Amino acid sequence: MTQLIIQGQPLWRIQLLIFSLVVAAFTNIYITQPVLPVLAEEFGLDAATASLSVSAVILGIALANLPFGRLGDQYPLRPLILLAGLMVALADLVCALTHSFSLLVAARFTQGLFIPALTTCVAAYLANSLPLTRLNVAMGAYVSATVVGGLGGRLLGGFLHPPLHWRYAFFSAAALLLLAVLAAARWLPRVTEKPHHPQGQVGFAKLLRSWDALRMYLVGFGAFWVFSAIFNFLPFHLSQPPIAASTKLITGLYTAYLIGALMGPLSGRLANRFGSARTLVLGSLLFGVSLAGLLVPSMPVVILALLGSCAGFFTTHAAANGALNGRLTASRGRGNALYVLFYYVGGAVGITVSGYLWRQGGWPLVLGLNAVVLLLPLGVGLYEMRRGANS
Secondary structure, three states: OOOOEEOOEEHHHHHHHHHHHHHHHHHOOOOOHHHHHHHHHHHOOOHHHHOHHHHHHHHHHHHHHHHHHHHHHHOOHHHHHHHHHHHHHHHHHHHHHOOOHHHHHHHHHHHHHHOHHHHHHHHHHHHHHOOHHHHHHHHHHHHHHHHHHHHHHHHHHHHHOOHHHOHHHHHHHHHHHHHHHHHHHHHOOOOOOOOOOOOOOOOHHHHHHOHHHHHHHHHHHHHHHHHHHHHHHHHHHHHOOOOOOOHHHHHHHHHHHHHHHHHHHHHHHHHHHHOHHHHHHHHHHHHHHHHHHOOOOOHHHHHHHHHHHHHHHHHHHHHHHHHHHHHOOOOHHHHHHHHHHHHHHHHHHHHHHHHHHHHHHHHHHHHHHHHHHOHHHHHHHHHHHHHOOOO
16 A cells, blocks of 8 residues: 655654653643542542642643634644643643642643643644545554553552652653654744635634534533543542542553543444434443442452443443544634533643542542433433434
8 A cells, every 4th residue: 555655754753753642641631640649648639629630731731722723724833832741841840840839730731731732732643644545544543642642640649659759740741742742843834824614604602602513512512521530539538548449559550541432433433323413322322331340349349330431431421423524524723623622621630620620529529420410411311312314
């Protein structure tokens, strides 16, 4: 098979650069998640306050995603990558060196503001530089990179470095990101043509008024609300009696996240065969049943429940994403940017609200609320089935 060459660079090299860049960017998002109990003890915080080290990043991404989406269409990618990479790496150093939790949260929020230049803009770069016949393969690698990066940050924060030396994880993340950014800035081909905007292009407001698109945004909002909240407060639950697991064991459980790399393509096949509506329902039900398993004070049951939670979430997420892009005939960039916005706002709100519930009633109350929130993607799936919307 003939290898595609883009401005002197083979496609495999472009995909490798993009994969490395997205992995390095996503590594920063969840780097403190497995060591939240350690942060709480070191800074004298409760669980909800310590969780701000994660939700601040997610909130920053949510706020900056749409502006960077526009910038990625209007300006060359390389300066944006360099600027964002330097800012995120600089914030890594602040996190590693500070003894003020407020400053750590501010640095994490700053990271969130610039990470979209390494993710949303990169997705726009792929769409603008690759032929349609190759774009699906490249975007598949992009989604896999988000999964690997999300897991990598968790492993870096709580496994590769001793938990009490979590600061070293930020130094490692900064080094990885700078290497990926410099490589991408050096070898990514330039996009020489502006993307074509057809007459049918619509703005953000019109997309938000589209009920067909808004339903999928609500699925992303609800699903990531639950997923973020569960994974954020799981370390606190497992570190307490009767399980009383070590930080290394808790961090190792995050490898269940890798199932997401498999569920994306599988969810697409399920949607092609049974329809996106049934796939949404299947993913939501699996996610909900798995939440019940997380109540059981048994590590084998918790492991199975985590695998089920990850499988259910990524099935739901991939089905919603596929359905959205299948029904958008124009403004796919804007449509996907809005999906990401709803997705990360859901994560930030889910962590924050669950933090207050943790204070009031602990793990059972957190799981109870999130089971209710799962009715949102489940309800959308059932609604789609009734309408016969199996796109």
